[in-house]
Amino acid sequence: MSSHFRVGVFVDAENVRYNGGYQMRYDVLRRFAAREGGILQRLNTYMAFDAERAREDIDYRKKAQTYQQMVRDFGWKITVKLVRRYTDEAGNVTTKANADLDMAVDAMLQAQKLDQVLLVTGDGDFLQVVEALQNTGCRVELMGFKNVSRQLQQQVDAYYSGFLIPDLLPVSYEPRNEWGKPGSCVRGVCTKWFADKGYGFLRIMTVISPNLWITDPRESDSPYASVFCHANELAEDVNEDLLANRETVLEFYVNESDQKDNGLVANNVRLAFTVNR
Template identity: 75%
Template sequence: MSELKVGVFVDAENIKFNGGYQLRYDILRRFAARDGGTLLRLNTYLAFDQERAREDSEYAKKSHIYQQMVRDYGWKITVKTVRRFTDDEGNVTTKANADLDLAVDAMLQAENLDLILLVTGDGDFLQVVTALQNRGCRVELLGFKNVSKQLQRQVDAFYRGYLIPDLLPFSYELRNEWGEPGSCVRGVCTKWFADKGYGFLRFIKEVSPNLWVTDPRDSESPYESVFCHANELAESVTPEDLMNRDTVIEFYLEESEVNEGLIATNVRLVYSPNRSS
């Protein structure tokens, strides 16, 4: 078994408001340990609004239940209290920033870790990433949308959270068997022939240490290629979207009646860098 020592640090509030609402911490844990590494640190930084909790017992109850569920998966939770600020015009803003806590914890633990998975999209962590790498750590990044481009370029690997099997649930497919015929998955377009009206989509079949083997024709690849006809595209999905590899789409899988393999149906847009967030 690999002796790789792994630490995961989740900027939960940033993720919550940037596409990762309902992130599943059990799946995230499996993803972080996909290469057989030893998980030494599992840290997440959650916000809690004490003022709201005093006025809304249901909010307080749900927050505590959620925190306990995350702890049951083996995570250490740092709770940041929401603070309110009023400007000169009387406008109230709230903030529960955990950046400093996360950065300090990651730096202090770096000497005990080989790999750090940073779950955020916040470009303010750019210098932290550089410092961690200079201390000998490999730093990987997982985010959904509004992920800093500079941060993506600085880390050793970037993973779009939408594409990780089951990391985000499908609210309308509660018993979804990711990757099986009839299931719903999220993926990207690898080739699109606008003049011919078809192309090929790709999705991750399973969490694997071989995510770098992106060619589905390789027997060690965890990816699978799917044929897609233009008739299956929702109106919101344009050829320009599909030709951008950063675009994330979701679609159903059906067995082909013509050839062996799968075809994509009911293709919808999840995230496109061509659109405003």
């Protein structure tokens, strides 16, 4: 990859937060965006801040300010969108802090100095933005969690589920988790399942690598690993139909195999996320 390859990242933080990406690590996201050795020209994230609540809730204000400073320390530019309140005729109050327009405009204006754009969102409203960016010559990648627009996934040059990126989302009940190491908790997908034999194989991304397109774990330079899974390790809600759906994300523990050198086996396999076909 050329050392002049310029990358821009645009994060719809509220969309991420409400769709499974709460506590997403911006340091890991930065590492993912730079995995091909390009220059990180723009690192933009768009966050909501409730000024009215901050005046009354000191704890909220301190947490929000601390979090924003941590993200800035990782080299990100934060665009803060103030939460606005609207009251309907029935007296119901709704809040809104929409950053779509700001993010879309910034991406378009800055695209002329970028070679690749990574959008972190699931909002289908960005479909035309993606098309416009591609027409400028930019390669456009997408990362999302839950409720990601199917049209948006199909329009971009590559889509990545944030659930599957090593350490991007911390495992709350495993604070010292070392993704991919024996005994660690990981997320992956099922690649093969033999119902008549009662076992199959799961695939996990072991490292953030420029070779994410090499999806066959048998290749020496593939960043993926194959994990053996016995039917006895599946939770009750994990059925054959879900295993056949590549969009089903499974969460499980990996351990070394007793029967195969350097092999991995899955334990306590449960459903993390799926999309109905």
